[in-house]
Amino acid sequence: MKSYFILDCDKQQKITDSLHGYYVGIIANNTPKKFWTKLTRQQIKDYFSIPNLEIKKWFDNLDLKVRDMSFTVYNDEIQTESHVDDPPVIAKINFPVLNTKDTYNVWFDDKGNEIDRVECIKPIVLRSNILHTVEIGKTAKYPRIQFSFCFYKEPLHLLT
Numbered sequence: 514m515k516s517y518f519i520l521d522c523d524k525q526q527k528i529t530d531s532l533h534g535y536y537v538g539i540i541a542n543n544t545p546k547k548f549w550t551k552l553t554r555q556q557i558k559d560y561f562s563i564p565n566l567e568i569k570k571w572f573d574n575l576d577l578k579v580r581d582m583s584f585t586v587y588n589d590e591i592q593t594e595s596h597v598d599d600p601p602v603i604a605k606i607n608f609p610v611l612n613t614k615d616t617y618n619v620w621f622d623d624k625g626n627e628i629d630r631v632e633c634i635k636p637i638v639l640r641s642n643i644l645h646t647v648e649i650g651k652t653a654k655y656p657r658i659q660f661s662f663c664f665y666k667e668p669l670h671l672l673t
């Protein structure tokens with residue numbers, strides 16, 4: 514059982530720039546006050562109707578249809594602790610967008626022992642039904658932004 518799987522993405526920078534631009538537009542009138550912000554159906558629809566969207570082509574190639582889209586913000590005021598995500602989703606894709614260098618997704622067993630860790634510099638499939646958190650290294654910068662996606666047909670096979 515894997516905690517994560519690193520995905521190849523030859524358009525990572527382009528996708529990062531696009532998500533970052535979208536994030537800036539969303540927060541313009543609405544400063545995030547919590548770690549997790551779930552986008553509305555309309556916001557998801559608006560984003561995915563942008564013509565020639567690289568992330569759409571990438572998901573299409575992976576045979577993934579987006580069910581939910583969220584972003585997470587980590588800064589001096591907003592953090593997260595070890596948690597298990599709400600069911601029923603198990604396999605999400607995290608996409609790093611800003612200041613994710615020297616930050617880590619870390620997973621724990623039931624006793625709180627670390628079982629896995631990965632630096633958040635590439636898109637990953639992430640197992641969200643076991644205890645996990647975000648850890649910040651000494652050289653990390655804020656705000657740290659990642660986008661998170663879940664799908665109608667989960668890419669669970671990548672975590673076996």
Ligand SMILES: [Fe+2]
Pocket residue numbers: 596597598641645
């Ligand atoms: Fe989580």
